[in-house]
Amino acid sequence: xxxxxxxxxxxxxxxxxxxxxxxxxxxxxxxxxxxxxxxxxxxxxxxxxxxxxxxxxxxxxxxxxxxxxxxxxxxxxxxxxxxxxxxxxxxxxxxxxxxxxxxxxxxxxxxxxxxxxxxxxxxxxxxxxxxxxxxxxxxxxxxxxxxxxxxxx
Amino acid sequence: xxxxxxxxxxxxxxxxxxxxxxxxxxxxxxxxxxxxxxxxxxxxxxxxxxxxxxxxxxxxxxxxxxxxxxxxxxxxxxxxxxxxxxxxxxxxxxxxxxxxxxxxxxxxxxxxxxxxxxxxxxxxxxxxxxxxxxxxxx
Numbered sequence: 001x002x003x004x005x006x007x008x009x010x011x012x013x014x015x016x017x018x019x020x021x022x023x024x025x026x027x028x029x030x031x032x033x034x035x036x037x038x039x040x041x042x043x044x045x046x047x048x049x050x051x052x053x054x055x056x057x058x059x060x061x062x063x064x065x066x067x068x069x070x071x072x073x074x075x076x077x078x079x080x081x082x083x084x085x086x087x088x089x090x091x092x093x094x095x096x097x098x099x100x101x102x103x104x105x106x107x108x109x110x111x112x113x114x115x116x117x118x119x120x121x122x123x124x125x126x127x128x129x130x131x132x133x134x135x136x137x138x139x140x141x142x143x144x145x146x147x148x149x150x151x152x153x
Numbered sequence: 154x155x156x157x158x159x160x161x162x163x164x165x166x167x168x169x170x171x172x173x174x175x176x177x178x179x180x181x182x183x184x185x186x187x188x189x190x191x192x193x194x195x196x197x198x199x200x201x202x203x204x205x206x207x208x209x210x211x212x213x214x215x216x217x218x219x220x221x222x223x224x225x226x227x228x229x230x231x232x233x234x235x236x237x238x239x240x241x242x243x244x245x246x247x248x249x250x251x252x253x254x255x256x257x258x259x260x261x262x263x264x265x266x267x268x269x270x271x272x273x274x275x276x277x278x279x280x281x282x283x284x285x286x287x288x289x290x291x
Contacts (some may be wrong), residue, residue, distance in 0.1 A: 014250070018206065024199065024200055024201070024202060025196055025197050025198070025199040025200075025202070026197060026198055026199060026200050026207075026208035026210065026211055027200070027208075028197075029176070029197045031241075051172050051173065051175075051176045052172065052173050052176070053173060054170040054172075054173050054174075054233075055171075055233050056170045056171065056172070057233070058235040061173075061212060062171065062172075062173035062174070062217075062218070063214070063217045063236045063239060064173055064177070064211070064213055064214015064215065064217050064218060065173055065210075065214065067209075067210045067213035067217065067239065067241075068208060068209075068210025068211065068213070068214060069210070070210075071209045071210040071211065071213065072200075072208075074177060077204070087201075089243065089246060090209045090243045091242070091243060092240065092241060092242045092243065093209070093213065093241050093243075094238065094239070094241075095238060095239045095240070096235050096236065096237070096238045097235075097237060097239070100235070103223070113240075116187070116229060116279055134181070148223075
């Protein structure tokens with residue numbers, strides 16, 4: 001992922017869809033927040049909460065929390081490229097856990113939709129804490145775009 | 154948990170100490186002498202309000218947690234295995250219903266284990282997701 005970016009494809013549409021995602025029950029349970037969005041890319045923030053710990057001895061975040069964060073960020077990155085609602089479903093998601101997430105720090109995830117076809121979206125994502133050069137996890141995933149009724153097309 | 158967690162009461166005791174497992178509501182049950190995992194439906198696990206469907210991350214977390222507990226049960230250890238990589242295939246959308254899971258240890262070496270996981274709802278022959286993961290054993 002390079003550092004160059006463009007605004008989201010349809011700012012008004014994205015401004016509606018992003019809060020809708022953040023308000024989904026499990027996203028609210030986790031406390032996900034949208035940090036920034038550009039064309040094909042989003043960054044989400046997961047504030048640290050004791051309820052999200054996976055190992056009570058080390059207080060490291062549960063891998064499932066990282067999975068939810070990455071799945072959500074990857075899914076939302078699709079909508080930075082669209083100008084109208086459509087459904088998408090995760091087909092597969094692979095995560096490499098590079099180092100444990102430190103307790104008491106927020107976890108960020110930057111996800112990128114780097115290839116979009118009529119039926120499939122291909123994503124990659126990185127989760128990190130204070131230092132983006134020391135990522136917590138890397139992920140690649142694919143999403144199926146659901147056929148939509150093209151009333152407005 | 155001095156005597157390890159090879160009995161099912163101890164599996165649930167271990168689950169009780171994992172905050173995120175408690176948050177989701179994961180339970181361990183005995184099925185034919187092996188552990189099976191159960192996630193009762195909860196509104197806070199929804200990820201798509203239109204369908205409605207359970208959040209894909211919840212299914213991933215449920216399966217990863219199931220694999221961790223299954224390994225602890227098989228090893229009779231209290232050390233928590235650490236996930237190295239996790240790969241999940243979503244086969245069907247998970248409806249607003251209970252989830253079930255079971256795991257299979259494909260290979261367990263001295264340091265690393267490979268585990269397969271399957272999640273289903275009403276019909277075990279129609280899984281909603283399958284996953285595989287590697288764990289570093291402690």
